[in-house]
Amino acid sequence: xxxxxxxxxxxxxxxxxxxxxxxxxxxxxxxxxxxxxxxxxxxxxxxxxxxxxxxxxxxxxxxxxxxxxxxxxxxxxxxxxxxxxxxxxxxxxxxxxxxxxxxxxxxxxxxxxxxxxxxxxxxxxxxxxxxxxxxxxxxxxxxxxxxxxxxxxxxxxxxxxxxxxxxxxxxxxxxxxxxxxxxxxxxxxxxxxxxxxxxxxxxxxxxxxxxxxxxxxxxxxxxxxxxxxxxxxxxxxxxxxxxxxxxxxxxxxxxxxxxxxxxxxxxxxxxxxxxxxxxxxxxxxxxxxxxxxxxxxxxxxxxxxxxxxxxxxxxxxxxxxxxxxxx
Amino acid sequence: xxxxxxxxxxxxxxxxxxxxxxxxxxxxxxxxxxxxxxxxxxxxxxxxxxxxxxxxxxxxxxxxxxxxxxxxxxxxxxxxxxxxxxxxxxxxxxxxxxxxxxxxxxxxxxxxxxxxxxxxxxxxxxxxxxxxxxxxxxxxxxxxxxxxxxxxxxxxxxxxxxxxxxxxxxxxxxxxxxxxxxxxxxxxxxxxxxxxxxxxxxxxxxxxxxxxxxxxxxxxxxxxxxxxxxxxxxxxxxxxxxxxxxxxxxxxxxxxxxxxxxxxxxxxxxxxxxxxxxxxxxxxxxxxxxxxxxxxxxxxxxxxxxxxxxxxxxxx
Numbered sequence: 001x002x003x004x005x006x007x008x009x010x011x012x013x014x015x016x017x018x019x020x021x022x023x024x025x026x027x028x029x030x031x032x033x034x035x036x037x038x039x040x041x042x043x044x045x046x047x048x049x050x051x052x053x054x055x056x057x058x059x060x061x062x063x064x065x066x067x068x069x070x071x072x073x074x075x076x077x078x079x080x081x082x083x084x085x086x087x088x089x090x091x092x093x094x095x096x097x098x099x100x101x102x103x104x105x106x107x108x109x110x111x112x113x114x115x116x117x118x119x120x121x122x123x124x125x126x127x128x129x130x131x132x133x134x135x136x137x138x139x140x141x142x143x144x145x146x147x148x149x150x151x152x153x154x155x156x157x158x159x160x161x162x163x164x165x166x167x168x169x170x171x172x173x174x175x176x177x178x179x180x181x182x183x184x185x186x187x188x189x190x191x192x193x194x195x196x197x198x199x200x201x202x203x204x205x206x207x208x209x210x211x212x213x214x215x216x217x218x219x220x221x222x223x224x225x226x227x228x229x230x231x232x233x234x235x236x237x238x239x240x241x242x243x244x245x246x247x248x249x250x251x252x253x254x255x256x257x258x259x260x261x262x263x264x265x266x267x268x269x270x271x272x273x274x275x276x277x278x279x280x281x282x283x284x285x286x287x288x289x290x291x292x293x294x295x296x297x298x299x300x301x302x303x304x305x306x307x308x309x310x311x312x313x314x315x316x317x318x319x320x321x322x323x324x325x326x327x
Numbered sequence: 328x329x330x331x332x333x334x335x336x337x338x339x340x341x342x343x344x345x346x347x348x349x350x351x352x353x354x355x356x357x358x359x360x361x362x363x364x365x366x367x368x369x370x371x372x373x374x375x376x377x378x379x380x381x382x383x384x385x386x387x388x389x390x391x392x393x394x395x396x397x398x399x400x401x402x403x404x405x406x407x408x409x410x411x412x413x414x415x416x417x418x419x420x421x422x423x424x425x426x427x428x429x430x431x432x433x434x435x436x437x438x439x440x441x442x443x444x445x446x447x448x449x450x451x452x453x454x455x456x457x458x459x460x461x462x463x464x465x466x467x468x469x470x471x472x473x474x475x476x477x478x479x480x481x482x483x484x485x486x487x488x489x490x491x492x493x494x495x496x497x498x499x500x501x502x503x504x505x506x507x508x509x510x511x512x513x514x515x516x517x518x519x520x521x522x523x524x525x526x527x528x529x530x531x532x533x534x535x536x537x538x539x540x541x542x543x544x545x546x547x548x549x550x551x552x553x554x555x556x557x558x559x560x561x562x563x564x565x566x567x568x569x570x571x572x573x574x575x576x577x578x579x580x581x582x583x584x585x586x587x588x589x590x591x592x593x594x595x596x597x598x599x600x601x602x603x604x605x606x607x608x609x610x611x612x613x614x615x616x617x618x619x620x621x622x623x624x625x626x627x628x629x630x631x632x633x634x635x636x637x638x639x640x641x642x643x
Contacts, residue, residue, distance in 0.1 A: 026457070052457065057484070058480070058483060058484070058487070060476075060480035060483065060484065062446060062476060062477050062480060063445070063446040063449065063477055063480030063481045063483075063484050064446070064480075064484065065446070066443070066445070066446020066447050066449070066450060066477065066481070067446050067447075067449045067450035067453055067481075067484060068450060069446070069447055069450055070446065070447035070448060070449060070450020070451040070452070070453065070454065070464075071450040071451065071453050071454040071457070072450070072454075073435065073447065073450070073451055073454075074385075074450065074451045074453070074454025074455060074458070075454055075458065076453075076454045076457060076458070078450075093440060093443060093477075094443070094446060097438075097440045097443055098438070098440075098443060098447060102436075103635055103636065103637070103638065103641070104421060104635045104636055105418065105421055105422050105426045105428070105436070105437075106418050106421070106422065106426070106428035106430075106436065107416070107417075107418040107419025107420070107421045107422070107428065107635060108419065108634070108635040108640075108641035109418070109428050109429070109430045110428060110430065110435065111638045111641070142636050143636055143637070166637075166638035166639075167637050167638050
């Protein structure tokens with residue numbers, strides 16, 4: 001069955017289904033209960049599931065994230081909501097030093113089935129402490145899985161996928177996408193964690209992207225058609241693990257690569273992807289790889305400056321055209 | 328308390344003492360590497376504490392946890408093998424001295440991030456409450472943890488949610504080499520816990536009977552739903568912070584003064600009939616056996632280097 005809904009509604013439905021399916025699932029975070037979620041994702045949940053399972057926490061990111069880890073060790077299936085990626089840094093100790101290490105450090109004795117959700121990305125003029133895209137950073141950490149739902153289908157499915165995973169999974173929801181609309185097929189089998197999806201097939205160049213940049217890339221691909229450029233657009237979906245197979249297959253088909261990554265360029269996931277293509281598919285390339293990232297500054301408040309800093313469809317078009325000129 | 332229990336306490340404290348002395352020896356022989364934080368002087372806390380717990384209770388400890396691991400009942404052989412980094416170790420050799428883990432005794436490490444274990448203990452207790460399990464989670468940390476935000480955040484959550492946690496602060500007066508008086512505006516740690524409306528108390532941490540009694544009372548209160556509880560055990564480490572510590576920050580006289588309160592001596596003074604010689608022999612054998620076990624243990628194959636990162640690799 002298919003229905004049209006917003007990204008917010010899709011996440012909400014995913015959460016609701018998970019809560020209904022498994023009594024061990026609970027949601028914990030700042031303003032998830034009485035307020036209804038800072039992005040209104042869990043609106044109505046407190047009434048439906050009660051304060052035992054929808055837990056408003058104090059502004060103690062480190063402690064309640066760590067409590068999520070502890071509860072996961074104790075057999076529960078916690079979902080911790082960290083309001084925004086910048087706030088997740090206050091819980092970085094728990095994520096990195098405990099969630100990601102416990103299984104290995106204990107010689108395989110203690111796994112941590114924890115799901116952490118947070119909003120990511122700029123574009124809402126929220127300035128330099130609420131707008132960043134640090135998911136690529138988290139993808140650096142062995143022991144974690146990093147998901148970046150872009151489509152309505154994934155906004156919904158990734159909740160279930162993450163909860164079914166025995167290890168810590170981080171879900172980065174794009175703040176810019178909560179109001180976007182699309183189709184959810186509730187019968188469709190979810191594409192597993194670690195699989196990228198070809199969102200638009202093409203033969204001339206491969207655009208690799210994730211999160212809200214996916215739609216900018218798709219828009220750019222449309223603009224490129226009359227120019228005679230047929231772009232393949234791939235939604236990475238998961239930044240750790242990365243789907244090398246799908247990436248390399250596409251490179252072997254198009255021989256040209258443009259990566260669109262809302263993170264900062266230096267040490268970014270785009271750099272990692274380039275390195276992997278270099279290692280695994282160098283001789284497939286007909287031109288140097290290109291990438292479009294966010295300007296390397298703390299995001300500024302004024303709209304025109306923020307716009308100038310972030311990736312946009314017109315920039316993608318320009319870079320794609322330039323890439324096609326090279327051989 | 329009777330002679331039987333006094334004997335048991337003495338034996339366990341002596342096991343920790345001799346085990347760690349052996350570790351120092353093995354460290355100089357380069358059999359054990361990395362950091363090695365000794366518990367010598369603080370044995371009464373681990374022994375008194377673990378005696379009052381049940382097997383279904385959970386323990387979260389710090390990087391100074393050999394004593395707690397031994398007192399909790401993890402096989403000394405497995406602990407020594409862990410020190411050697413061998414597969415037979417309680418963490419398969421992956422953790423070493425600072426990261427002893429044991430699912431069987433519900434021993435959740437071995438954390439080397441100061442105060443990093445407090446939120447985990449809160450979460451474990453939360454899961455017990457949610458699943459209606461009558462278990463206690465014990466969280467052990469030092470006075471250094473009190474300066475961390477996670478200490479305050481965790482105490483607040485535990486009190487706010489009425490969780491079955493027993494917080495055990497081992498106040499040995501120094502966070503590595505800096506005395507508490509140089510880092511805390513209020514050096515009475517139990518007062519800080521009280522400010523979160525947690526029942527808290529200072530207890531003599533050199534007196535194993537006092538420790539055991541305090542924990543027994545606390546645990547039964549917590550099992551009745553009156554958690555969390557907090558104890559600040561006043562104690563002292565007789566040895567350096569780690570093997571790299573020249574101890575320039577404290578007076579020899581101060582150390583000597585505290586050594587007069589040695590928990591082993593204190594207990595023996597009170598219970599003169601404790602059969603020390605018998606235990607010395609018995610424990611020497613246990614330690615020899617542990618060392619032999621560790622020596623004969625196997626090193627993990629390099630091929631398995633990247634194992635245990637994700638659960639599917641554990642199942643293989």
